[in-house]
Amino acid sequence: xxxxxxxxxxxxxxxxHPDFNAMADADFRALVRTFxxxxxxxxxxxxxxxxxxxxxxxxxAVLARAGWIAPTWPVARGGMGLGAGKHLILIEEYERFGCAxxxxxxxxxxxxxxxxxxxxxxxxxxxxxxLSGEDVWAQGYSxxxxxxDLAAVATTAxxxxxxxxxxxxxxxxxLGIDANRVFVLARTDKTVKKQAGISFLLVPMDAPGxxxxxIENLERNxxxxxxxxDNVRIPAGDIVGEVNQGWTIAKALLGHERVFIGAPRxxxxxxxxxxxxxxxxGLWDDPAFRDRFAALAMDLGDLNDLFETYVQRLRKGxxxxxxxxxxxxxxxxxxxxxxxxxxxxxxxxAGVRQExxxxxxxxxxxxxxxxxxxxxxxxxxxxxxxxxxxxxxxLPK
Numbered sequence: 001x002x003x004x005x006x007x008x009x010x011x012x013x014x015x016x017h018p019d020f021n022a023m024a025d026a027d028f029r030a031l032v033r034t035f036x037x038x039x040x041x042x043x044x045x046x047x048x049x050x051x052x053x054x055x056x057x058x059x060x061a062v063l064a065r066a067g068w069i070a071p072t073w074p075v076a077r078g079g080m081g082l083g084a085g086k087h088l089i090l091i092e093e094y095e096r097f098g099c100a101x102x103x104x105x106x107x108x109x110x111x112x113x114x115x116x117x118x119x120x121x122x123x124x125x126x127x128x129x130x131l132s133g134e135d136v137w138a139q140g141y142s143x144x145x146x147x148x149d150l151a152a153v154a155t156t157a158x159x160x161x162x163x164x165x166x167x168x169x170x171x172x173x174x175l176g177i178d179a180n181r182v183f184v185l186a187r188t189d190k191t192v193k194k195q196a197g198i199s200f201l202l203v204p205m206d207a208p209g210x211x212x213x214x215i216e217n218l219e220r221n222x223x224x225x226x227x228x229x230d231n232v233r234i235p236a237g238d239i240v241g242e243v244n245q246g247w248t249i250a251k252a253l254l255g256h257e258r259v260f261i262g263a264p265r266x267x268x269x270x271x272x273x274x275x276x277x278x279x280x281x282g283l284w285d286d287p288a289f290r291d292r293f294a295a296l297a298m299d300l301g302d303l304n305d306l307f308e309t310y311v312q313r314l315r316k317g318x319x320x321x322x323x324x325x326x327x328x329x330x331x332x333x334x335x336x337x338x339x340x341x342x343x344x345x346x347x348x349x350a351g352v353r354q355e356x357x358x359x360x361x362x363x364x365x366x367x368x369x370x371x372x373x374x375x376x377x378x379x380x381x382x383x384x385x386x387x388x389x390x391x392x393x394x395l396p397k
Contacts, residue, residue, distance in 0.1 A: 017067060017075055021083045028086055032093040035066070045098030048366040049221045053103055053136055053178035060102045060133045069131055070107050072311070077115065078131045087311060088264070088304060095269045103175060106130035106137035110183055113253050117200075117241045126202075138179035140170040140203070140227060141250070151194045151247065155229060157186035157201055159236060159243075164201060166209075166232040172377070176225040177214050180205050184229075189244050198246035202238040209233070218369050252320075259310045259320065261378045262327030264303045270338040270367055271300055277345050277364070292341060299334050306330060322391030325384035332374035332381065339364075339371035 020028055041058035044051065063069040071087050073079020082090065111130050114123050129135040146152040155168025166186055176182065182203050189197035205212065209232040214222035241249050274293065278284045306327055313320060343350050346364035375381040389395040 017080060020080060020086050023086075025085065025089060029089050029093060032090055033096075035068075036093055036097045036099060039066070040097065040099060043100055045100070047098075047100050048363065048370065050175060050223050051100045052175070056100050056102055057133065059100055063102065064132055069102070069133075070111065073107070073111060073115075077111075077127060083312075085308065088308065091263060091265050092268065095265055095272070103136050103178060105139055105174070105179075106135060109139060109253055110137050113249060114240065116252065117245075117249055121237075122202075122240065135181050136179045138173050138176040138182040138205075138227075140173060140176075140182045140184035142172045143169060144171055151198070153185050153187055153198060155184065155186045156190075157184075157188050157199060159188075160233075162236045163233045164236060164238070166201065166203065166229040166234065169226060169228050171224075171226040172215070173212075173225050173227055174377075175223060176205075176212055176227055177222060182227060183240070185246055185250055188246075192244070195247045197244055198250070199243050200240040200246040200249045201234065202240065203229075203232065203234055207232050207234060259307075259324060259327065261374075262303075262310070262324070262331040263307055264300060264331065266371075266374070267300050267303060267331060267335045267338055270335060270342065270371070271296060273364075273367065274338055274342050274345065277342065281345060281347075283345055289345070296334070296338055296341065299330075299337075303327075303330055303334060322387050325379065325388050328378060329375075329381050329384055332371075335374055336371045339368040343368050 023031070039062050041062060043055055043058055060069065067078065068080060070077070070079035071082045071090055073081070075081040107130060111127060114126055118126070126135065130137070140155075141153075143153055143155060145154060153168075155166065155170065157164045157166045159165075164186075166184065168186065170176075170182075170184065173179075173182070182205055184201045184203050185198055186201055187194075187197055188199040191197070203210065205227075209230040211228040211230070212225045213228075215224040215226060216222050217224065271293075274296070275284070278289060278293070283289045310320065310324055310327055342364040350364040350368075379387075390397060
């Protein structure tokens, strides 16, 4: 059998990274730009949808071999150890070149959580497999009756000897069809208040009783799926943290998720498209348009600063806090405002894929549709505003 050229073995003894954080920003930017332009594989750039694992796997392999797949992980754990400023530069250069987003749920969500709550055995087993791409993870949180109200999860896990038996359903699982493992919130005690009876479990997607069904979005892309668990058995040790500690872990994970979902990446990319399209359509020198563009650009600058604040908290191991919801709200609403301006500039050609002044191919309507659910996932804006009101402003329920 011909070996798969894109299966990246985890290279535990790869040469140690230089101290990226000690580099001048201009030097680090030049390094990243050269790396991307030299090593980016022959896969789509400026994709208007999330690429599936077979499509994005070559880029994941390149980053894994270079030791660049986990920018914010500590160097000792196989990451780059980047501070917030260098991480932003990395994001900006990836966006400038139109790099595809890799399957990063394991890197962004599960990895940091295992470093905080996992056993040494779990860390030693799963972290290298995340870095190498051997394990592609999905997030099993939302359910048909428990979206923003995660404490209402109905999926159950009952201990039977040395195995957990899981039954229930998860929905809106991003790229779940591509995953070979899923982390799941399940109810393990029905006799206590709902937040107190939840546990965090690690489940292989090929376990007997696991069924995944794709869910198509408005553009007929099956980015999401629903997963059913029918008497699924996993070892008792495949739990992160203590039994019934899942709510604490879930809140920590949501904090990490909302930091990175609040990253400026989507808005920065959309604003760059807006500028390119305005130049192409002869609107760049229009004073009214430039006023609107300047307002969006200043908001993006504020978002960059806010994002860096929370990344610094993560780097220092400080608690994220309920106020992280501001970051996610700010990013998602800014992205939507930029997408609406894109529709205005594109006019009657909004639904047509166009080439702009650079190497980008995009349609304004695709960006507009992609921006719609951002105020819903990872906690809807309405729920997050309530959380902020109670947790940060101390307002009554």
